[in-house]
Amino acid sequence: MAFYTSLTGLNAAQTDLSVTSNNIANAGSYGFKKTTTDFGELVADSPLASGQNIGQGTRLRATIQDFTSGSMKTTNRALDMMVNGDGFFLVKSQGASGTISLTRDGSFLTDKNNNVVTSDGNYLQVYATSNAGDIYTGSNTSTATGGRVLQNLKLPSYEDQITVGKSTDGSLIQVGNSLIANGNITVNGQTISGAQITLGGASYAADGSTLSGGVMTITGGSLITTDADGNTTVTKTPNTTTYTSTDATAKVDTTTGELTSITTLGTLTANGNSYDDGHIVSIDSSTGVPTNTDGDTASNNITPITSDDSGDTSSALSNISVGTDGKVTATFANGNQYTLGAVALGDVNNRNGLHSTGNASWTVTGTSGSLQYREADTSGLGSVQSGALELSNIDLTQELVNLISEQRNFQANSKAISTDNQMVSSVMNIQS
Incomplete structure (x- = not known):
């Protein structure tokens, strides 16, 4: 024995x-x-x-x-993150029904589609936010996330790839490229044919089809000139002025989420000047002559641009920053900024009930308790430190x-x- x-x-x-x-x-x-x-x-x-x-x-x-x-290692790389506290980053495996995992390894990368991922390809999860940085909460707060919307963090290469997601419950910003359109604009008596209109960071009204606020930019297109005799022609002179507006309103298709019309241009600014007499006009496709200059027109003046169209290089992404509250801010070459989302944190009641899957990652089990979703810097799970990584606690x-x-x-x-x-x-x- x-x-x-x-x-x-x-x-x-x-x-x-x-x-x-x-x-x-x-x-x-x-x-x-x-x-x-x-x-x-x-x-x-x-x-x-x-x-x-x-x-x-x-x-x-x-x-x-x-x-x-564990101890902190400074890297000065924006996508290197650590949690100053007890929480975990949330990542989602690939596939239509991906599994949510918890991880303390914050060395995130970007894949070929500009998704922010872990070294093994799992997508970093963020809360959808308005452009002002407010976390979007839907009407159904009884869900596990409390009505907050989780989505993959994707970095836009250009400002015109920032779009507003469709919702009837509140404001919601996503990354994509459907809210880009070509239109014909008159500003201060000068008509621009085929200008590119980009709207990002706007908020939905209750009907789910009207957008307001956010940042609208008007770039490119060709100038339409009128001679002394009143004859109007479309010149090949490119428009080099960029107009912006923060009080425009627009309509979107509630089924596809595409921009269908700009209903109000708001106050346009360019080169330090303001213009409040901007109008959307229609152009006769056969003659190139404006047929209406007395106000805003209907949706037939807007042609949505597909996702295959390239971005505007004058508004290329220039910087990404992550705040202690987890909010990811994109800054573009033209100076505009957008909040892409807020890094979500998670925890469980019994951490030793978690199932270790390697790479400092764990999945929820029956003995760990259910996953609790939290916001950084406000929920007791800690804050997010960008430009740093957590070392092992060995x-x-x-x-x-x-x-x-x-x-x-x-x-x-x-x-x-x-x-x-x-x-x-x-x-x-x-x-x-």
Whole structure:
């Protein structure tokens, strides 16, 4: 019996050694959490057992992960992030029914489609926000996210790839490229044919089809000139002026989400000048002559641009920043800024019930409790630190001391087995 009892001790020491070796091997892994072992005594118990039961060895009861925070490593890279607190980043696996995982490894990258992803291709999850940075909340607050909308974070290459998502419950900004259109505009008596109209960061009215606010830009197109005799012709002179407006209103198709008409241009500004007499006009396709200059016109003046059209290089993405509240801000070459979303954080009631999937990532199980969605910097789960990564929480000195202890445990159990073997041999050699 002593042989088998000591064998459980050998197995325990070997398991302990494996856990410590894994800790040491991952000392340089971002977000890694060290593991400890929990052993318990093995006793053969029964109602008829005497009070002098002798134990039968030891068994592994659990491996416990220590979720305390690791040290910070500064990288000065915007997409390198760490959580200053107890929360986890939320990432979603690829596929139509992707699984949400929790991770402490904030070394995010971009894939070929400009999605922000982990090294193994999982999408970083952010809350949808208005351009003002307010987190969008729908009418159904009974959902797990409290009505907040989770979406993949995607970085636009150009300002005209910032679009407003369709919603009937509030303002919501997404990245895509459907709210771009070609139209014909008259500003201060000068008509521009085929100008590109871009609207981003606007808010939906209750009917889900009217947009207001946000930033509208009018670029490109050709100038239409009128000679002294009143004859109007379309010249090939390109329009080099960029007009912007923050109080325009527009209509979208509630089915496709595409921009269908600009109903009000608002006050246009360009080169330090303001114009409040801007109008949308229609151009006769056969003559190129304006047919209406007395106000705004209907949706036939707007031609949506498809997602295959390239962006406007004058408004290329120039900077990405992430605030401590997790809000991701894109700045473009023309100076305009948009909030692309707010990094979502998560947690569970029993962290040691999480299932480890590697790369400092975990998935929810039945023993961990359900996933709780939270906002950064306001919910007790911590803030987001951009330009920094969390190192592992391994204490190498402690792990090396553990190795010595585990080696002695292994040697002691080996000695017990050797002693038991010698005693059995002695018995077997007794001469009658």
